[in-house]
Amino acid sequence: MNRQEFMTESTPANLHFHVVSGGARLFKSLPDGRRQIIGFAHKGDVLPAYPCTHYHYSAEAMHTLRVMCVPTPYLRHLHETSPGACAASLNTARQLLVGLHNRLLMLGRQTARERLAAFLIAQGTRMGRGELWPVDPGISRADIADFLGLTTETVSRLLSAFHREKLISRQRRSIHILDLDRLRAIVAHSE
Amino acid sequence: MNRQEFMTESTPANLHFHVVSGGARLFKSLPDGRRQIIGFAHKGDVLPAYPCTHYHYSAEAMHTLRVMCVPTPYLRHLHETSPGACAASLNTARQLLVGLHNRLLMLGRQTARERLAAFLIAQGTRMGRGELWPVDPGISRADIADFLGLTTETVSRLLSAFHREKLISRQRRSIHILDLDRLRAIVAHSE
DNA sequence: CGCAGTCTTGAAAGCTGTCAATGCAAGTGG
């Protein structure tokens, strides 16, 4: 079920999806094929919702993926009757807003080098205190590029540069952070 | 009160703001001064909210501005007790999400020409059926640039190009759309 | 082993940014 698109832009939004296991890419595309990845969804995530009758982005499975479908009317009913459920949804929506604001700054004002460093940090430190995780090998260069608004070539070149500078190590497709502090410095004041 | 910053990034978020009249710029900045405008807030808007204890962006008055301040705890209480109020907030949050998704695509994948055309269309057709409005003269070239992730020089050059191509007219600082269809074509498939 | 897809690397082109000068309009003070 790799690469299977289960949710398409400008299609009637009858269902909400909860990710039960696996991962999904959320993206928007331009008519000529240029693609921007909005975000990734992992186990436990609810795909960010849409106020209107149509989806506003597409989603496809990354490798394996199991989702739970919730009819939109049911969710709406739940929100209108249970303040707790609605408040919870509002909270996740707000967290998404904060993340998107940061990405706006990143895409609009940071260099390729800064963006990639920020991405590696985000991937490497996700849901861990000081733990350093490798970047999910299911995420291809093309995914990174489409997430950061770059080309795969630029991503590849920068990864090679980071490797030369001993900031990261690469084995197979997975990337490990070697020097978190220096990566942080790159993001902060464009080393 | 022009340019007065009434809300600052990483400051304790004790108050929510409703815009009563006038306009505000919402933005984030990098330590070296690079700035990205998140959006503009006009009469009736509520400044997009923050799930944590700190604001995640700054806001400043554009010309004149009157805001109504609502204590955060009060709003939280309201949301927890009134499903209607919470659902309304959730709905505006979702509309913001859709807008931000589109801007992600714009900043990550569209050219300067396409971004400016999209901006002019958005400004020129806001809250009107077929009505064409001039771009708010209170929005400077620097604002447009910081909104689109460009420089003022690029914005200026492109506006001149659009003017030469008879897509827009300029008088003082306000811009009028002359050929909406052709602008739309620029956005859609990169003319 | 060979194929297909992905990743890496190089050279060149292009778009946008940087630096710098000029123009333009409004406001200030003599």
Place this chain on the structure above:
DNA sequence: CCACTTGCATTGACAGCTTTCAAGACTGCG
């Protein structure tokens, strides 16, 4: 009323970052 200042906007020349185009290299797999 007229220099003079100040803040934007416009324009040009040039540099630089990223993309584009193209060729190999690597990996997984039948």
